Amino acid sequence: MDKTVKKVLGQIDREEIVDFIKKLVKVETVETEAPVVPVIKGKMEQIGMEVEVYETFDPRYPDKLRPCVLGTLRGKNNTPVLGFNGHTDVVPVEFPSKWKHPPFDPVADGERLYGRGAADMKGGLGCMLMAAQAIQNAGVELSGSLVVAAVPGEETGGWGSESTVNKKDWDAVVIGEPTNLNINSACNGITTFWIKVTGISAHASMPEKGINAIDKMLKVMNAFETYKEELDRRVHPLSGKPAFVSCIINGGWRGVIVADECRLHVTTHMIPGETIESRYTEVKGILGRLMKKDPDLKAEMLDWQGKTITFPLPKTGVDRPRLDPTEISKEEPVVQAMLTGSEDVLGRALPVGGSRYACDSPFYVNDANIPTLIFGPGSIDQAHTYDEWIDIRQLVDAAGVYAAGAMKFLGY
Ligand SMILES: [Zn+2]
Structure with missing residues (x-):
């Protein structure tokens, strides 16, 4: 191992990593990230980073503060610029009584650190900051600049990351979502939509006088079963299969009346090679064929706001x-x-893989052509669950690989 990298790794301390991530987890950041900003800004300033805090806008929570924090560890030259991206929001805790460990009072127990956001992804973000600190404490001056972006709004659409794209001349970005320490060059996408079936209400004793929206939705769902079989045969070598999941169904409103409306919420993941546009086009085709066969079936696709989806899909805005x-x-x-960084730190090159879940990578890769990978400690299996936890050994390894990887990319 190169002596300078060794010196930087010597600055990475397990207890300090755990303590810092505990501080991040302790602050509840559901729907607003404002309370955690002082913790992140304070750490960045202590490291000697230039800090910028600005407000972003999340149309799902228009009245909430969604601040973004950018910390720059300035190198000798203006280029290259490497971004470390970590989101500061966490998903809500729906049933606190089901947690053995309190979600916002993190505890380290053996090799596990418990708490909401430990894996998704205050662990990864904390390690990114610890890596910047190790580089600085070792007295290493980078050739290019390392920018840590602590972004809001990942769990509700990526509004934070989207706002960072034009903030810096990024040459590459690493997103710290949990990958179990795989270096993921591929990432699946996600979109959600509603299918609305409209029927005609009638007295339940004479159902033939109406059109039952629930029965018609059944036809749609049967067609989706066949479509899912087709999706199962599409496999990406790194990021696996797509997904197509009925998550919510609502229909009818009273026991003696034929249902005149039924709505189905679908969450679907696309693999690289597919797009939101291609998925919507296929679904629209399925609905079109069903409606042609059955003139009583009236179905349309709605977006998350309940607006009719129209083609071509809008490329910007809400x-x-x-x-x-x-x-x-x-x-x-x-x-x-x-x-190379992982070889230096762990003695082996980590596997290159893909994420089955979606993250903020499309704002960089697809909108702005900025090479972006996903690499972070922890497993997605622990994200969004009760007693979320992260493996502390992975935190230490990730902090080392972030530091060594940044040094390789930026030069020193
Ligand atoms: Zn996440």
């Missing part, structure tokens, strides 16, 4: 559907830098 899948080449310098 109505733009998000998030598309992404893929970058394994030969990209940022992938190679993280691989």
